Amino acid sequence: MAPISLLLLTIAIQALSASGCYETERNALLAFKADLIDPRNRLASWKSQNCCTWKGVVCSNTTGHILKLNLRNSYDNNDFLYYGKRPSALGGKISPSLLLLNHLGHLDLSLNNFSEIRIPEFFGSLKNLRYLNLSEACFSAMVPPQLGNLSKLHYLDLNSFDCDTNIRVDNFLWLAHMSSLHYLDISSVNMSFATNWLQSINMLPSLKYLDLSTTSLLTIPTSLPFINITTLRVLKISSSRINSTLPRWLWNLTSITHLDLSFNEFHGIIPDELSCLKSLNVLFLGSNNFKGMSPKAFSNLCGLNTLDLGGVGFSGEINKWVERLPNCMQKNLQILYFPYNNLRGNLLGWLEYMTSLTEIDLTANLLNGTIPLGVWRLTNLTRLYLQSNSFEGTITEVQLSHLQRLKWLDLAYNSFNMQISHNWIPPFQLKTLHLASCNLGPKFPTWLQGQTQLEELGLSKNGIVDTLPNWLWNMSRSLTYVHISNNQIKGKLPLTLDHVMLLYLNLSSSQLEGPLPALPQILSVLDLSNNFFVGPILNATLLRLQYLLLSNNSFDGNLPFALCESTSLQVLDISNNKLSGEIPSCLGVSQDQLLVLDMMNNTLSGKIPTSLGELRALSILDLSNNRLSGKIPSSLQYCRQLVNLNLGYNNFSRTIPKWIGESLRVLMVLFLRSNGFSGSIPSQITQLGYLRVLDLSHNNLSGCIPQSIGELSWKKGVPTDHMLFFQYGSFDVSAGTAYLVVKGAAREYSKLLYLVESIDLSCNNLYGEIPNEIGDLQALQYLNLSMNHLTGHIPDQIGMMHALESLDVAMNKLSGTIPQSLATLNFLSSLNVSYNNLSGKIPSGYQLQTLDDPSIYIGNPYLCGPPTMQNCSTNETTIIFGKKSHDRFERLGLYISVVLGFVIGFWIFFGTLLLSRSFRNTYFSAIDRTYDRLYVAVALTLIRLRRRCGEM
Numbered sequence: 001m002a003p004i005s006l007l008l009l010t011i012a013i014q015a016l017s018a019s020g021c022y023e024t025e026r027n028a029l030l031a032f033k034a035d036l037i038d039p040r041n042r043l044a045s046w047k048s049q050n051c052c053t054w055k056g057v058v059c060s061n062t063t064g065h066i067l068k069l070n071l072r073n074s075y076d077n078n079d080f081l082y083y084g085k086r087p088s089a090l091g092g093k094i095s096p097s098l099l100l101l102n103h104l105g106h107l108d109l110s111l112n113n114f115s116e117i118r119i120p121e122f123f124g125s126l127k128n129l130r131y132l133n134l135s136e137a138c139f140s141a142m143v144p145p146q147l148g149n150l151s152k153l154h155y156l157d158l159n160s161f162d163c164d165t166n167i168r169v170d171n172f173l174w175l176a177h178m179s180s181l182h183y184l185d186i187s188s189v190n191m192s193f194a195t196n197w198l199q200s201i202n203m204l205p206s207l208k209y210l211d212l213s214t215t216s217l218l219t220i221p222t223s224l225p226f227i228n229i230t231t232l233r234v235l236k237i238s239s240s241r242i243n244s245t246l247p248r249w250l251w252n253l254t255s256i257t258h259l260d261l262s263f264n265e266f267h268g269i270i271p272d273e274l275s276c277l278k279s280l281n282v283l284f285l286g287s288n289n290f291k292g293m294s295p296k297a298f299s300n301l302c303g304l305n306t307l308d309l310g311g312v313g314f315s316g317e318i319n320k321w322v323e324r325l326p327n328c329m330q331k332n333l334q335i336l337y338f339p340y341n342n343l344r345g346n347l348l349g350w351l352e353y354m355t356s357l358t359e360i361d362l363t364a365n366l367l368n369g370t371i372p373l374g375v376w377r378l379t380n381l382t383r384l385y386l387q388s389n390s391f392e393g394t395i396t397e398v399q400l401s402h403l404q405r406l407k408w409l410d411l412a413y414n415s416f417n418m419q420i421s422h423n424w425i426p427p428f429q430l431k432t433l434h435l436a437s438c439n440l441g442p443k444f445p446t447w448l449q450g451q452t453q454l455e456e457l458g459l460s461k462n463g464i465v466d467t468l469p470n471w472l473w474n475m476s477r478s479l480t481y482v483h484i485s486n487n488q489i490k491g492k493l494p495l496t497l498d499h500v501m502l503l504y505l506n507l508s509s510s511q512l513e514g515p516l517p518a519l520p521q522i523l524s525v526l527d528l529s530n531n532f533f534v535g536p537i538l539n540a541t542l543l544r545l546q547y548l549l550l551s552n553n554s555f556d557g558n559l560p561f562a563l564c565e566s567t568s569l570q571v572l573d574i575s576n577n578k579l580s581g582e583i584p585s586c587l588g589v590s591q592d593q594l595l596v597l598d599m600m601n602n603t604l605s606g607k608i609p610t611s612l613g614e615l616r617a618l619s620i621l622d623l624s625n626n627r628l629s630g631k632i633p634s635s636l637q638y639c640r641q642l643v644n645l646n647l648g649y650n651n652f653s654r655t656i657p658k659w660i661g662e663s664l665r666v667l668m669v670l671f672l673r674s675n676g677f678s679g680s681i682p683s684q685i686t687q688l689g690y691l692r693v694l695d696l697s698h699n700n701l702s703g704c705i706p707q708s709i710g711e712l713s714w715k716k717g718v719p720t721d722h723m724l725f726f727q728y729g730s731f732d733v734s735a736g737t738a739y740l741v742v743k744g745a746a747r748e749y750s751k752l753l754y755l756v757e758s759i760d761l762s763c764n765n766l767y768g769e770i771p772n773e774i775g776d777l778q779a780l781q782y783l784n785l786s787m788n789h790l791t792g793h794i795p796d797q798i799g800m801m802h803a804l805e806s807l808d809v810a811m812n813k814l815s816g817t818i819p820q821s822l823a824t825l826n827f828l829s830s831l832n833v834s835y836n837n838l839s840g841k842i843p844s845g846y847q848l849q850t851l852d853d854p855s856i857y858i859g860n861p862y863l864c865g866p867p868t869m870q871n872c873s874t875n876e877t878t879i880i881f882g883k884k885s886h887d888r889f890e891r892l893g894l895y896i897s898v899v900l901g902f903v904i905g906f907w908i909f910f911g912t913l914l915l916s917r918s919f920r921n922t923y924f925s926a927i928d929r930t931y932d933r934l935y936v937a938v939a940l941t942l943i944r945l946r947r948r949c950g951e952m
């Protein structure tokens with residue numbers, strides 16, 4: 001404390017009254033300024049004599065003392081594009097010289113960036129403060145309890161939206177002293193460790209506004225002994241994952257006008273007591289898990305103008321739900337959000353009578369029928385979202401002509417047929433237009449050209465057979481989202497798109513050609529897969545890139561080092577191109593969010609860089625079908641989240657590392673086929689509890705099949721700890737997508753893998769016997785041990801592998817009889833035991849009856865019984881194939897046919913998984929759906945921003 005007092009003293013000594021401004025206060029401000037970082041020189045005016053004229057400083061007209069300090073950063077509309085990095089934010093330290101402003105009643109530091117420091121404790125000594133706005137000032141660490149000394153404070157805003165500083169409040173006791181407080185915003189402050197917060201807040205008898213959104217609260221008291229905050233008008237507790245029934249004390253907040261409980265896990269029934277909240281205007285209950293609502297829940301709520309019941313888990317007829325909204329409310333309702341439920345029925349007889357409606361969102365329900373004429377006459381409509389239902393009918397410019405106020409239109413993914421003439425001039429200026437699957441083609445809709453405020457445009461799957469017009473990139477300065485995939489759009493992109501504010505660009509599955517244009521710096525999602533693009537894959541550094549999907553093109557050249565600078569990358573898919581050279585050795589070093597790295601089907605060479613081991617979140621690593629060589633770097637053992645490791649069809653060599661089994665605990669696919677791996681199969685591999693696909697075939701492996709092979713337990717489902725990992729974060733955009741992408745992909749994987757639980761060790765130099773323990777693999781469907789040097793018998797335990805559909809042990813040195821138990825395998829549809837030394841009678845019965853192709857058994861001269869020609873009753877053995885017909889040429893022919901049969905078998909089982917289009921499509925559509933979610937998440941953020949801005 002001593003140095004601070006000294007400082008204050010020295011400043012105070014110089015105190016002399018100057019014209020219109022106290023010298024003490026002026027010096028205090030100068031000391032304050034000196035500690036600040038002001039990158040854009042916003043405080044340039046802070047030097048003249050009269051400090052009352054300085055920017056942001058307000059003095060009393062009567063006493064001359066400083067009353068207000070307003071240093072709110074100006075909010076640039078485009079700032080959100082830069083993820084909170086506000087270029088003109090003040091930062092640095094806050095000097096205690098502010099304490100000399102004895103009369104300061106109003107302090108606003110909002111939208112700056114003080115991430116280096118905590119909120120200063122001395123703020124608690126600014127005794128006259130009535131207004132303190134630190135919203136999005138991004139202070140760090142714990143909020144000091146000293147703030148509780150501000151007994152005159154009316155307004156406290158600590159909202160930390162868009163800050164990543166982990167500001168938190170653990171204890172709320174200090175709040176109880178702030179008896180004058182009527183506005184309290186703690187949103188986006190971490191309250192996950194807070195105890196008794198509601199009890200403390202309940203001590204604030206004047207409270208009118210309370211925002212506790214995104215505070216990581218997980219619980220909320222459902223009952224209170226008394227309720228003090230009955231003057232509360234606005235209560236927001238959204239996005240906190242609270243898992244609870246609706247708290248009973250809510251129904252005593254009878255003055256409440258605005259209630260937002262959206263994005264939590266509230267469950268149970270929306271009760272009749274809701275109707276006690278007669279003053280309610282705005283009600284957000286979306287994204288919770290309600291079972292339903294009581295018939296009278298809404299009965300008194302005539303003043304309600306905004307109702308959000310999106311994604312609450314309702315199903316049944318939509319009319320039945322609407323009937324529960326009283327008539328008086330239906331007349332007044334302006335905003336109706338009912339998306340993401342399972343509602344059936346149509347819009348007839350209700351929607352058109354809600355004549356005050358400005359916004360309707362019925363996205364993603366099961367609604368059908370045509371849109372009633374009356375709906376097209378709701379002339380106040382600004383938002384019409386009907387996406388992803390089964391609506392039908394023709395829409396022409398006639399219907400749209402009454403909607404002059406429309407700003408957000410989404411009709412995508414229905415069965416609409418849009419017939420709009422190309423010279424139509426729409427009566428509206430849209431911000432959002434989503435018309436995927438609306439039959440707009442074959443010409444590109446030229447009527448869009450006048451939409452100068454458009455931010456989002458979606459025109460996928462419209463049968464457009466045309467070129468992409470150049471005006472598209474210039475029509476609106478706000479264009480951030482363009483999704484025009486799955487059309488037959490031809491031509492090239494312009495040389496540069498870097499003047500467009502694009503965050504999201506998806507032109508996949510078209511017929512575009514030529515090189516990549518210069519891309520916008522802020523681009524976050526780029527999907528150009530399934531086109532005919534050529535040239536290098538990136539020509540500049542894109543710092544914000546999260547998804548880069550360029551598969552199925554003809555990109556060539558080396559992988560640019562610029563890729564490593566995209567530190568937010570989550571999915572990098574450059575598969576099926578003509579890329580060559582080495583994988584950059586910097587890849588992975590600072591990309592801790594990368595989940596999918598898919599480079600298959602290129603001509604990459606060199607080694608796997610050890611830097612890939614830094615990708616601690618990596619789930620899918622597919623480098624198959626390249627020319628990579630060397631050993632598997634040991635750093636990969638740190639990629640502990642790997643679900644799919646595919647290095648097949650390369651030139652890798654050395655041994656298969658032991659740590660694969662020890663460290664990659666959630667591995668489901670290990671695919672090392674067609675390489676030069678040698679040594680024996682490490683038994684540690686059998687510890688991989690989630691493994692579904694083990695393919696080590698076509699290598700130089702020797703040694704025995706590990707005895708412990710029966711320990712592969714073939715657990716169903718996706719590893720649970722893995723899922724936990726993806727559930728980090730709640731609603732922030734990147735975490736949300738991460739969760740969905742990989743969940744989506746993993747879901748697709750698990751679906752496919754469920755069909756193919758398989759082991760392929762064929763074409764190696766394995767010797768020894770087939771362990772009896774193989775019988776423990778009771779979920780295994782595909783087993784291929786062919787073309788090795790295995791000896792001994794086919795174990796009788798094979799009959800326990802009840803799920804087995806395909807068994808191939810051809811071209812080994814197996815002897816003895818074929819176990820009779822084989823006949824009990826009900827699903828066996830493919831069998832090959834050819835070219836061994838098996839003998840005796842071929843078992844018969846059940847499934848084996850259908851496997852009557854003699855080539856299954858060929859090359860085993862001592863086998864007898866059908867389907868061979870050999871008769872078992874005679875002891876004489878007529879050798880049909882084998883030594884007698886030991887014609888090298890013929891043998892070679894047979895060899896080829898066996899290999900061919902084997903290859904075909906391989907494709908039946910793996911074709912879908914690896915290379916086929918259908919798999920790629922499911923894979924991509926999973927990601928595609930994710931984009932929609934990404935888009936939803938971005939949109940939600942924007943809505944929140946807008947709501948917030950609207951209120952301020």
Ligand SMILES: *[C@@H]1O[C@H](CO)[C@@H](O)[C@H](O)[C@H]1NC(C)=O
Nearest residue numbers: 058059060061062063067068
């Ligand atoms: C001081 O006077 C000016 C104009 O004379 C007025 O606009 C302003 O609101 C007054 N400020 C205060 C704090 O009274």
Ligand SMILES: *[C@@H]1O[C@H](CO)[C@@H](O)[C@H](O)[C@H]1NC(C)=O
Nearest residue numbers: 202203204205226227228229
């Ligand atoms: C409100 O809170 C104060 C402080 O705890 C308490 O003394 C008072 O009884 C409460 N008022 C009501 C009506 O419960």
Ligand SMILES: *[C@@H]1O[C@H](CO)[C@@H](O)[C@H](O)[C@H]1NC(C)=O
Nearest residue numbers: 223224225226227249251252
């Ligand atoms: C809420 O209101 C009901 C009925 O008006 C009353 O019986 C109950 O005590 C109140 N609850 C609290 C916590 O004040």
Ligand SMILES: *[C@@H]1O[C@H](CO)[C@@H](O)[C@H](O)[C@H]1NC(C)=O
Nearest residue numbers: 241242243244264265267289
């Ligand atoms: C919510 O809590 C219930 C038990 O009270 C539990 O069964 C359910 O799984 C929880 N839901 C979530 C999403 O955590």
Ligand SMILES: *[C@@H]1O[C@H](CO)[C@@H](O)[C@H](O)[C@H]1NC(C)=O
Nearest residue numbers: 344345346366367368369370
């Ligand atoms: C709408 O769907 C229902 C089933 O939910 C069906 O019975 C009805 O025929 C459909 N109506 C139209 C117009 O397709």
